[in-house]
Amino acid sequence: MGMEILEFLNYGFIRRALLAGSLISLICAALGVILVLRRLSLIGDGLSHVTFGSVALAMALNVYPLAVSMPVVVVSSLGILRMTARAGIYGDAAIGVVSSVGIACGILLASIAGGFNVDLFSYLFGNILSISVSEVITAFIVSCAVLAAVYFHFEEIFSITFDEEFARASGIPVDRINTMIMVLTAVTVVLAMKVVGIMLTSALLVLPAVTAFQNARGFRNAMLVAPLASLLSLVSGIALSFSLDLPAGALIVVINFIFFCAAFLVRYLAGGRAN
């Protein structure tokens, strides 16, 4: 199997899939740690539903989907932030509102445009092997932005995530950093759509994070373990999809889940905080 995989590396589309997929899986996991701890786990689901709506809009307008999805999903993520802060509703409810409106708009637009077609379904389930060179470049730019933001604002992000009131009292620009995290999450979710599809995007955000939390010995430690687990799932998922001729996106998610089960088992056997 090893030789087979190495052979596949000769193909440009495989290399693009591995490169872009690895970058996207890394940033999904890093953002996932922050989002899960802030009880915003379902934001991936919510924003990916908006992505569905925006892809339907792009297809109805016959324009490149990412060009429409990026701004629409970024605005929606800021809408969630505003609703939570200003309308006095909890994050999960705000995500629910944006998510359902996203899906409803998608269905309406798809219907107006003549019904669901193969292209729209390909976005629902993802196709990492169809990633283009321009999407690889976009993934690279976005990944650099996310990783730089997390690295340079690591302490502020930790402080806000753990204790927002203390963070504000310390003079941390909490609103600015929250906005930054939401925008980066929105852009990442749009990119993740190409890897695992709209239906499974939140898995890339949530599963590596909860895997890391099973045995993490600190926040910094969780921020290292989650991307590592995510990266391993991505690479092994793509490799297995070649060998078994199964969809890569679904395999990546299943392998992520297997890692979670293994981490839970380790914690359980070690008599850790399993409760």
Next chain:
Amino acid sequence: MTVVESKNLFVNYGALPVLSDVNFSIRQGDYVGLVGPNGSGKSTLIKCILGLLRPAKGSVTLFGAESLAMHQREKIGYLPQRIDFFNPRFPSTVSEIISQGLIANKKGGKVHGKTQIDVMLEHLEISDIKNRLIGDLSGGQQQRVFIARALVNEPELLILDEPGSALDPDIRDNFFSLLRALNEKKGVTIIMVTHDIGGIGEYASKLLYLDKRVIFFGGFDEFCRSENMEQFFGSASQHIICHEHH
């Protein structure tokens, strides 16, 4: 030097007035006990001092400024009222949490001050748990971690919202001795919200009694001589405070 000054401060929650025309001035080295009944606006006042709440009218200045930049916030140490605010499964070690007290002087994306953290761990007798996760600790241990976070940056102003509530008697005494030493030897200004009117007279030099407005602000001697305080405190409470003070 004036450290905290409140001028004609009004705060409302919606249409409900919480603080009305609050005026006081706290000087460097003051040790102020902030007392008052439930719902009297103590925590609201603390939030205004910290800049977490915007007043409807009036102002609160810290070190002469209405707002402080992040690097100037290193002068302030803050211990919130509740210690059960956080997710108990948050994967964070004691050291990581204490280091957050040093965030105002972060350089190059990182917080520095390992020595300061170690000293604080030792002061509060929690060196042995520095690598443990916060959620695995008892309430008293967690309280000490948050106290360490408030003290680690060697603040000039320390704002404590009911700090002794979860501590064992021994640890509590050590902690109050540490506060007294910081106040007397280093001139740290302390504002402490408390319901322990029996204990506050033992430590604080001034009393700020709040009930949506300032009922009394001044030294303990003045308070103990004041006859009209009985209507607010009841004679027993006033007696307890003054007895401990002397």
